[in-house]
Amino acid sequence: MKTDDFRSTFRILRNSILLQMKSNALSSYFISTLFFQPVIFTIISVGTYLYGNKPDLGLFAITGTGLISIWNNNLFTSGEIIQGERRTGTLSLVMATPTSLLLILLGKSFANAITSIFAMGITFLTGMLAFHLPIGIADPLAFLIGLILVIVSITCLGLVFGSLFILTRNAGEFVSVANFPVYILSGLSVPLTLLPLWTRPLSQFLTPTWGNIILNEAASGSGGNMLPNYLVIIGLSFIYLIIARILYRRVEYLAMRAGTLEQW
Amino acid sequence: MRTNLRLFWSGARASWATYLVALTPTVFFGFRIPRILLQSLFFVYLAKAAGGEPFARFALIGNAIQIAVFMVMLSMEEVVESEKWNNTFQYLIASPSSWFPMMLGKSMSYYGDALIASTATFSVLIPALKINISFINLLSSVPVILIIIASASALGWCIGAFALPIRYGYMICNWFAYAMIIFCGVNIPTSALPPAVQVIGNLLPVTHGLQAVRALIDGATYASVWPLIGKEILIALIYSAVAWLTFGYRMRVTRQRGTFELV
Numbered sequence: 001m002k003t004d005d006f007r008s009t010f011r012i013l014r015n016s017i018l019l020q021m022k023s024n025a026l027s028s029y030f031i032s033t034l035f036f037q038p039v040i041f042t043i044i045s046v047g048t049y050l051y052g053n054k055p056d057l058g059l060f061a062i063t064g065t066g067l068i069s070i071w072n073n074n075l076f077t078s079g080e081i082i083q084g085e086r087r088t089g090t091l092s093l094v095m096a097t098p099t100s101l102l103l104i105l106l107g108k109s110f111a112n113a114i115t116s117i118f119a120m121g122i123t124f125l126t127g128m129l130a131f132h133l134p135i136g137i138a139d140p141l142a143f144l145i146g147l148i149l150v151i152v153s154i155t156c157l158g159l160v161f162g163s164l165f166i167l168t169r170n171a172g173e174f175v176s177v178a179n180f181p182v183y184i185l186s187g188l189s190v191p192l193t194l195l196p197l198w199t200r201p202l203s204q205f206l207t208p209t210w211g212n213i214i215l216n217e218a219a220s221g222s223g224g225n226m227l228p229n230y231l232v233i234i235g236l237s238f239i240y241l242i243i244a245r246i247l248y249r250r251v252e253y254l255a256m257r258a259g260t261l262e263q264w
Numbered sequence: 265m266r267t268n269l270r271l272f273w274s275g276a277r278a279s280w281a282t283y284l285v286a287l288t289p290t291v292f293f294g295f296r297i298p299r300i301l302l303q304s305l306f307f308v309y310l311a312k313a314a315g316g317e318p319f320a321r322f323a324l325i326g327n328a329i330q331i332a333v334f335m336v337m338l339s340m341e342e343v344v345e346s347e348k349w350n351n352t353f354q355y356l357i358a359s360p361s362s363w364f365p366m367m368l369g370k371s372m373s374y375y376g377d378a379l380i381a382s383t384a385t386f387s388v389l390i391p392a393l394k395i396n397i398s399f400i401n402l403l404s405s406v407p408v409i410l411i412i413i414a415s416a417s418a419l420g421w422c423i424g425a426f427a428l429p430i431r432y433g434y435m436i437c438n439w440f441a442y443a444m445i446i447f448c449g450v451n452i453p454t455s456a457l458p459p460a461v462q463v464i465g466n467l468l469p470v471t472h473g474l475q476a477v478r479a480l481i482d483g484a485t486y487a488s489v490w491p492l493i494g495k496e497i498l499i500a501l502i503y504s505a506v507a508w509l510t511f512g513y514r515m516r517v518t519r520q521r522g523t524f525e526l527v
Binding site (some may be wrong): 040 | 291294295296298299302303305306307309310311312313314315319323431432435439442443445446451452456
């Protein structure tokens with residue numbers, strides 16, 4: 001890659017991130033999702049475990065809920081980004097520019113993912129305030145590294161879904177149906193052992209599954225060597241990026257051939 | 265009477281037409297039904313992990329009704345709010361006829377939608393999760409489920425009327441509906457909640473009706489759950505009255521101030 005290419009790529013990413021962060025700061029929907037959802041889901045999941053006399057699963061429920069919020073924010077806003085561009089009539093313009101839409105969306109999705117780190121903090125805070133759970137993170141460094149890797153990886157996974165939003169006006173419906181399977185298959189707040197065996201390969205392919213394992217092990221201090229799990233998440237991120245790139249090329253071609261991006 | 269019936273009918277036709285445009289077969293079977301089932305499945309699995317089969321059964325009954333409540337509340341809020349976004353609120357104000365039959369008609373397809381949601385959840389998840397629920401007892405509780413849907417719709421209408429001058433009505437209603445999972449004893453019995461939360465839950469629709477449905481499914485008679493049904497109906501009437509008065513107030517104030525575009 002030439003120096004100019006690198007600089008322009010960096011500039012596009014930076015501007016996309018900044019634009020999306022400004023947009024998020026003004027979006028009541030994003031802010032409410034960021035703050036309310038973790039509180040409600042934490043109360044439901046931790047409350048259910050406490051009612052079932054399983055307080056030892058409280059931390060598991062809290063990290064799971066944090067990841068639910070991060071995934072939810074990322075997926076919802078990936079859908080919103082495309083819908084927003086479509087509604088404002090800029091989707092076709094963005095697609096017509098020499099800059100790859102994938103790059104712009106990568107920046108925007110990453111901005112959402114970074115912002116949604118707050119959600120993880122809110123779940124821990126809710127657990128402490130609402131249930132007086134003695135919550136501490138046994139290995140903060142491993143937790144932080146895991147969280148960063150998960151956020152990057154979830155951004156890449158969001159791009160795979162984001163590509164499909166270009167083709168449909170029903171992104172909102174798609175988002176609402178794509179949320180819960182990921183929660184269930186990734187074992188977020190719900191143990192994977194409850195699921196049928198045939199779902200295991202699907203779970204292994206989802207980055208929140210590994211994120212959940214890493215964050216739980218780091219928070220409870222029960223983990224041994226974290227490196228293999230980190231490597232899995234990094235590997236999955238690359239796979240998502242490759243899939244997203246292939247999908248975007250195909251979707252870009254289909255959208256340009258159909259010429260219906262302005263239809264709303 | 266005939267005019268009101270005609271208004272109701274035209275509202276119901278508009279509601280059905282809107283429903284069909286928004287929910288094509290692909291969207292309905294590809295997105296809507298899976299979403300309904302998966303949302304309930306998540307909460308049922310959560311309960312199962314916490315307390316095994318009895319908890320899962322409790323959560324399934326709660327969530328199968330909650331999903332209908334969730335949908336009808338959001339839809340009712342949307343029916344009210346759509347008058348603002350479609351710029352039809354001023355016509356509603358200017359019309360010499362009563363607004364109520366038309367608005368009630370516009371809600372009809374959403375009542376049907378809520379019933380479908382509940383039916384789909386029960387009929388798919390009971391056999392899928394092998395949960396022991398008597399079909400006959402479940403059928404006998406349908407009238408109470410209809411009362412719950414009606415009372416939840418009154419709350420949705422209420423939120424819509426209150427939130428009419430602001431832009432975030434749908435969002436507020438969305439979070440309110442989620443919070444009702446906690447307050448109304450959907451996943452956990454209200455008796456296990458802190459006293460303050462129980463007080464709030466007792467003032468909300470769904471709580472008493474859901475208790476009645478659970479009792480009926482467990483084989484109780486209507487005579488024994490009548491106090492719970494009575495409370496649910498009373499709460500529905502109170503919320504309906506508040507919604508009626510608030511919506512009427514919004515219309516009156518908007519006409520007085522001429523702020524149709526600002527509603």
